[in-house]
Amino acid sequence: MNYATWIFLGVFLTFAAAWLGLVFFPHEQLSGLRAQKDADSGQVFPPPYSGEALYGRSVYVREGCWYCHTQQVRGGDYNADLARGWGARRSDPRDYVHDAPHVLGSMRTGPDLANIGARQPSDKWHYLHLYDPQLTSKGSVMPPYRFLFELRKIVGQPSPEALELEGAASPAEGYEVVPSREARALVAYLKSLDRSYEFKE
């Protein structure tokens, strides 16, 4: 055997070993996980996303929300994920069985969103926050997502879903700001993020 064969073999074997460890075995161990059905109530945990929420999830992915927001409540001794009230319990691999792409995140420029639906159930709050974060969270560095809203001329009665904007933020007389389909779906997704259910052993 010549040099190249030896290097190739070594390089292949070291690579294959870690591939088994970090790709193959985790997949073997976890890909069989399924959502759990409660025999008494018939409810499924984690509940599958609604079509609306799933569309909202694609907006979440597209706009890169996950670059600043994680979706995991960590265990461990040296962090305050639970003490900060980001979840009632540590996140479990089973919480993510419906998720692709995973949006675990790698940065907390903003707070964790694993349970944002439980912490902040108000549609109105979410719309105002997405339209202009300063309205609900003064001093936030989150970008405004005004491009997910429409400025519309009021025809007849004002729309029930129009944002209640005050002062400088309010649109011109006779106009209203309404969430686009994408904004509505995104809020449906955010409100679905509630992992406060418990799994049965």
Add this chain to the structure above:
Amino acid sequence: MNQLEQDQGGWTARRAEIDRSCATPCLVFYASSIFWLLAGTFFALLASVKLHHPEFLADWSWLTFGRVRPAHLNTVIYGWASMAGIATLLWLMCRLCRVPLMYPAMLVVAAGLWNLGLTVGTVGILMGYSTGIEWLEFPMPAAFLLFSGFAIVTLWSVATFAQRQAEHVYVSQWYLFAAVFWFPWLYVTVQLLLMLFPVKGIPQACINWWFAHNVLGLWFSPIGLAAIYYLLPKVIGRPIYSYYLSILGFWTLALFYNWAGAHHLVSGPVPAWIVTASIVGSVMMIIPVVTVALNHHMTLHGNFRLLKYSPTLRFIVFGAMSYTIVSLEGSMMSFRFLNEPFHFTHRTIGHAHLGMYSFFTMTMFGSMYYIVPRLTGREWHSARLIRIHFWGVALGFALMYLCLSIGGVIQGLELNQAGESLEKLIAQFGYLDGISKFVEGFKAQNGAVPFLEIVHGTLLWLKLRTVSGVLLLAGHAAFAVLMVMNVHAWGRRHIGPTLFHDEDAADYDRALRQARADLTPANSGD
């Protein structure tokens, strides 16, 4: 004596032939890489400004933070770093194997495919077609184009290696040979498992981080180390300190680096054994890192004076030292007690730039200062521009690293000071009084620090980071101008290197002669 002179005559002609064969493809790769470096720096600056002024260009959906940030990452990783890396890889491979590049036109095709893939991918991200997987945001068609381009590079590298005329296989070749295998394996595996037949949930996160970390350790690190191993002895004219250390460093990197990826999921929703395996791999990386650092240090030992004169050497040594620091920092950051408080903060961004910028990018700059004049036959036109380049990027990087580290540590301690976590952290630092006292200062007074207060605390550091970005951009612009001048033949014919200061040529020659004084022709090598 005559024998030696004849051999050297033959090799000089051969060397010129090799450089001629590499010239077009390598220059195309290098020129493209600089274009993507400028584009990536532009995206980085936009993202950086948006982090402290969220209203800046906020109404254009395609320039929103969540799209500009991945555009930055992907253009610098696949555009700048990979293209500069491929050109360096090809030239080193041909020089060390002593064979000219065959059918160089095919590599120009590879560069074309690669550039097309980058354009499609970057525009795709900005239009909202990101895959949503960090380090792999390019949509499928772009990934396919990148892979096609890379397949050519791999085939050519392996064919060149198979035809090698040199008897000895130098350590740089080991690294390069491994890199051209590792990268396509990684890339194909993740494309299959995450894009074509996507697995769901947590296994996906494991694969994601296995890839994202290995791209650094099994693609960029080997190329960077190969370049340092080649250029360090080449510039000072002394052989590498120890052949055995270099082999030990290579095989321990191959063995341990592979395992490190899942330290990004510490205490997350993954089985603990996966994270523990990764922490072990990360800590074991101390062996290859210390081995390589020792080998490089001992090679340069006694000749640090040369750093004053030679641009190649100064950039390369900057890179080599950063490799040591970033790797040891990485081993430390994998520990649970440091990872949990600081992983989700700007500290991690600082760490990533210490690797990709301070190690790899600086090493590539150094390599280009050496290689490009051999491809064009022209030396660099302006010592002043080289100085602007060096000080712009060196100071810019230092400022960025300091800001992100200080801001990130404060952010991490404030995010995690509620409950018992700081008590436990302080217990880990029991014997380091200063650190314990510093951490103690962050202990909860009245419950958790409100989130928006933490955000407010990072603003100063984020603004200073934008300043550092401007310095980096100035350095990159100076380098781009140098490159344009060189390719347009605005420089003197290649005789000796352009030094940091023109008046230092005599000193430099003296220092070089001194560095080589004890060498006999037998071990002076080429």
